[in-house]
Amino acid sequence: MDVYVLRLGHRIGRDQRISTHVALTARAFGAKGVYFDKYDERLFSSVKKVVETWGGDFFIQNVEWRKLLRSFDGIKVHLTMYGVPFVEKIEEIRKSERILVVVGAEKVPREVYEICDFNVSIGLQPHSEVSALAVFLDRLLEGVVFSLEFKNAKLKIIPSERGKKVLSLRVTKNDDTSDRV
Numbered sequence: 001m002d003v004y005v006l007r008l009g010h011r012i013g014r015d016q017r018i019s020t021h022v023a024l025t026a027r028a029f030g031a032k033g034v035y036f037d038k039y040d041e042r043l044f045s046s047v048k049k050v051v052e053t054w055g056g057d058f059f060i061q062n063v064e065w066r067k068l069l070r071s072f073d074g075i076k077v078h079l080t081m082y083g084v085p086f087v088e089k090i091e092e093i094r095k096s097e098r099i100l101v102v103v104g105a106e107k108v109p110r111e112v113y114e115i116c117d118f119n120v121s122i123g124l125q126p127h128s129e130v131s132a133l134a135v136f137l138d139r140l141l142e143g144v145v146f147s148l149e150f151k152n153a154k155l156k157i158i159p160s161e162r163g164k165k166v167l168s169l170r171v172t173k174n175d176d177t178s179d180r181v
C-alpha cells in the first residue's frame with residue numbers, strides 16, 4: 001500500500017517546526033512522500049537533508065492542492081477532529097492500494113471535506129496534525145514504523161538500553177550496498 005501525505009495551510013516562518021515534524025513523521029511511519037501547498041526553501045532543504053543522511057527515497061514536493069486532490073489516483077482521507085472515528089472506517093480505507101492523507105494547519109477549506117472520500121477523526125478532541133498523522137499511519141500500516149529499513153543511509157542507529165550508538169555507513173558507487181567505516 002502506498003501512502004502519501006498532503007499538508008495544507010503551511011505558513012512560512014510560523015509553521016516551520018511543526019511542518020518539519022509532519023514531514024519527518026510521514027517518512028518515519030512509512031509514507032512515500034509529502035506534498036505541501038507552499039514552497040518553503042528552509043523546510044524543504046531540512047527534510048531533504050534528513051533523507052540524505054538517514055536514507056530512503058521519501059520525497060517532499062509542492063503542489064497546487066486542488067489539482068492534486070482532484071487528480072489523485074486513489075482514495076483521499078482527511079484527518080479532522082470533526083470526522084467519523086477512524087477505527088470505524090479503517091477496513092474500508094485499507095482496501096485501497098493508494099492513499100492520500102490530508103492534514104491541516106488552521107482552518108481547512110470546506111471544499112476539502114467535500115473532495116475527500118473520508119473525513120476521519122483520531123479521537124474527538126483537538127490535538128495536532130503530527131499526533132493525528134502518527135496514529136493514522138501506525139494503525140493503517142500496522143506498526144511498520146518498528147521495522148522499516150531505509151536504503152542508502154549514511155547513518156544508522158544501533159538500539160541500546162542507554163546512551164547513543166550510531167553507525168556511520170559508506171555507500172559505494174554503482175552499488176547500493178553499504179559498508180561499515
Ligand SMILES: C[S@@+](CC[C@H](N)C(=O)[O-])C[C@H]1O[C@@H](n2cnc3c(N)ncnc32)[C@H](O)[C@@H]1O
Binds near residue numbers: 081103123125127
Ligand atoms: C491545529 S489542528 C486544527 C484542529 C481543527 N479544528 C480540525 O479540524 O481538526 C491542525 C490539524 O490537526 C489535525 N487534527 C487535530 N486534531 C485531530 C483529531 N482529533 N483527529 C484528526 N485530526 C486532527 C487535523 O488535520 C487539523 O487540520
